[in-house]
Amino acid sequence: MTEVLDGPSLRFDAAFRESFRDLVLWRRDVRRFRRDPIDPGLVHSLIDLASHAPSVGHCQPWRFVLVESAACRAAVKESFSRANAKAAESYRDLQRERYIRLKLEGLEDAPVHLAVFADETTQAGGGLGRQTMPEMLRYSVVAAVQTLWLAARAEGLGVGWVSILEPKFVCRMLEVPETWTLVAFLCVGRPVEEHLDPELERHGWQEGLSAEQIIFRR
Amino acid sequence: MTEVLDGPSLRFDAAFRESFRDLVLWRRDVRRFRRDPIDPGLVHSLIDLASHAPSVGHCQPWRFVLVESAACRAAVKESFSRANAKAAESYRDLQRERYIRLKLEGLEDAPVHLAVFADETTQAGGGLGRQTMPEMLRYSVVAAVQTLWLAARAEGLGVGWVSILEPKFVCRMLEVPETWTLVAFLCVGRPVEEHLDPELERHGWQEGLSAEQIIFRR
Numbered sequence: 241m242t243e244v245l246d247g248p249s250l251r252f253d254a255a256f257r258e259s260f261r262d263l264v265l266w267r268r269d270v271r272r273f274r275r276d277p278i279d280p281g282l283v284h285s286l287i288d289l290a291s292h293a294p295s296v297g298h299c300q301p302w303r304f305v306l307v308e309s310a311a312c313r314a315a316v317k318e319s320f321s322r323a324n325a326k327a328a329e330s331y332r333d334l335q336r337e338r339y340i341r342l343k344l345e346g347l348e349d350a351p352v353h354l355a356v357f358a359d360e361t362t363q364a365g366g367g368l369g370r371q372t373m374p375e376m377l378r379y380s381v382v383a384a385v386q387t388l389w390l391a392a393r394a395e396g397l398g399v400g401w402v403s404i405l406e407p408k409f410v411c412r413m414l415e416v417p418e419t420w421t422l423v424a425f426l427c428v429g430r431p432v433e434e435h436l437d438p439e440l441e442r443h444g445w446q447e448g449l450s451a452e453q454i455i456f457r458r
Numbered sequence: 459m460t461e462v463l464d465g466p467s468l469r470f471d472a473a474f475r476e477s478f479r480d481l482v483l484w485r486r487d488v489r490r491f492r493r494d495p496i497d498p499g500l501v502h503s504l505i506d507l508a509s510h511a512p513s514v515g516h517c518q519p520w521r522f523v524l525v526e527s528a529a530c531r532a533a534v535k536e537s538f539s540r541a542n543a544k545a546a547e548s549y550r551d552l553q554r555e556r557y558i559r560l561k562l563e564g565l566e567d568a569p570v571h572l573a574v575f576a577d578e579t580t581q582a583g584g585g586l587g588r589q590t591m592p593e594m595l596r597y598s599v600v601a602a603v604q605t606l607w608l609a610a611r612a613e614g615l616g617v618g619w620v621s622i623l624e625p626k627f628v629c630r631m632l633e634v635p636e637t638w639t640l641v642a643f644l645c646v647g648r649p650v651e652e653h654l655d656p657e658l659e660r661h662g663w664q665e666g667l668s669a670e671q672i673i674f675r676r
Contacts, residue, residue, distance in 0.1 A: 251484065252612040256477045260612050263470060263478070264510050264605055287673055292482050293604065296621055298658035300667045305674045312676045327589045335584065344587070355676075365664050366553065369562070371545045373621045375596070379641070382600035386511065387482055389601075390608075394470040394478050403514055403591045414676045423597070440516035446583050449518045455505055456523045458530045458573075458632045 263390055266436060270398030273349040273429035282395060283352055283428065290388035295380035296373075299365025302384045305414055307353035315413035316355075316405065316425065317347045323404045342443060345402045350427030355410065356385055357420040381423040388426075398431030481608055484654060488616030491567040491647035500613060501570055501646065508606035513598035517583025520602045523632055525571035533631035534573075534623065534643065535565045541622045560661060563620045568645030573628065574603055575638040599641040606644075616649030 252260075287304050295301060307313055324344065331339045347353070358381045370376040389399045407422040440446045470478075505522050513519060525531055542562065549557045565571070576599045588594040607617045625640040658664045 252477065252481060252614070256474065256481075257609075257612045259470065259474045260478065260481070260609065261507060263474075264507055264609070266469065267510075267512070269512055284669070284673070288669065289479060289482055291667070291669075291672060292485075294485070294487055294607070294619065296619075298656050298664040298666075300672065303672055303674065305676055307676050309676060323590045327586075330585070330589065339586070342586075364667065365658075367548070368545075368557070368560075368658070368663065369621045371548065371622070372541045372624055376621045378593070378597075379600045382597045383604040383607075386601040386604040387608075389512070390605075391475075391478065391482070394475045396470070401512060401514075403587045403594045404589070406590055416674075438516050440583075440586070445586065446516040448516075449509070449582065451502070451506065451509075454509060454518065454521055455502070456521065456634075458523055458525050458527060 263393055266434065267390055267393045268398065268435055269439065270400045270427070270431045271343045271346040271439065272432040273346045273351070273398060273427065274432060275349050275351060276430055277351050278397065278429060286388050286391050286395070289391045290384040293380065293384035293387045295365070295383070296370050296376035297365025297368030299362050299377065299380065301358045301362050301364070301377045302381045303357040303359050303416070303420060305355040305357065305416065307355055307414065312414055313347070313353055316353065316410060319406045319409050320345055320347060320402060320404055323406055327404060338445065342445065344404055346400050346427045346429070347402065350400065350429040352428035354426040354428055355414060355422060356381055356424040356426065357416060358423050359420055361419040378421060378423055385424045385426070392428060396430065397428055400427040401425070402427060481611055484652065485608055485611045486616065486649070486653055487657065488618045488645070488649045489561045489564040489657065490650040491564045491569070491616060491645065492650060493567050493569060494648055495569050496615065496647060504606050504609050504613070507609045508602040511598065511602035511605045513583070513601070514588050514594035515583030515586030517580055517595065517598065519576045519580050519582070519595045520599045521575040521577050521634070521638055523573040523575065523634065525573055525632065530632055531565070531571055534571065534628060537624045537627050538563055538565060538620060538622055541624055545622060556663065560663065562622055564618050564645045564647070565620065568618065568647040570646035572644040572646055573632060573640060574599055574642040574644065575634060576641050577638055579637040596639060596641055603642045603644070610646060614648065615646055618645040619643070620645060
């Protein structure tokens, strides 16, 4: 479907843009979830929308695994505990105390666990656009994750991305093909509370950077 | 700012969610741009919103470089031409003919060129969340890119992600610190036309995948 434009697009108005800005600002990495179950149809619709993210060569390399069995959920939680204990050891003194006090995942309570992989050997897309930048395959999966995250937030759901995990162990426990790379492990559910500021700002771990620190000209 | 929730969030209503779905569906990888200049304040506001994307340990590793000089723009275009000619050689017969006919970038016409990097040695975030998955740093930058892409689309702007480039050559020509990794090179401008279907579907390169091909259970 094509639409030749005569002027600026009117599809999205100022009110929508303002709400979209709110959506981006109020999206959070959620670690405190209610246990209420989430309608499977809603989860399916979020994945469907995420699959309209951009992908290199239109290869759609995302593979979404709903982690539902008690054994698989326990294995992931175990992997987090191990990786987190090891990470804590790398900090010293006050920073270690601070690290240990942070709540870094909501695996226990989140009703939905979603592991998102990149299929590294997909034939889709015929390799277009990734000969000099093969990492584009995994980047495409991240674009889908961020799309899902925003869509979930618009539904009043929270998402938490858990990266303190052992990717190879998780792949083995979930018995996915060896050619899949774990890109993201997501907890999804209703958040206990909402915040405008990132949890790690609120707890004094890391401040926001200024425009001067991130924008340059050449 | 905290808001303790009593029920489902009412911040985003059904009308917003419908428009957000349209935004995701009508976002395209644009390769045909008008040459009209874009207000620098608008570009700045897009980058500002993108910088509210999630980042591992809140490390905000994104570095946005506005590529404005004729010399830098020419170097990027030259890198594309070289990488694209090499990519074309990897295809045979009908697929090569098809590849050559595809328009894969809009570097010549797009008024804004934005190179997006990951600062691999940032101290922000204190390494939190990326000890077992160091790639999270670059993934955070991709989340910012997808946020900027959607925000641009809501403003009637098109974005094209050019990955047929030699990343090391581009880094050298743009004289960025050696510790920065090129994650994305974006063309931004007003699109000549709008499409609901991806360019690579429309031109018979790659079809969309079905839900059965991307959703699994464990």
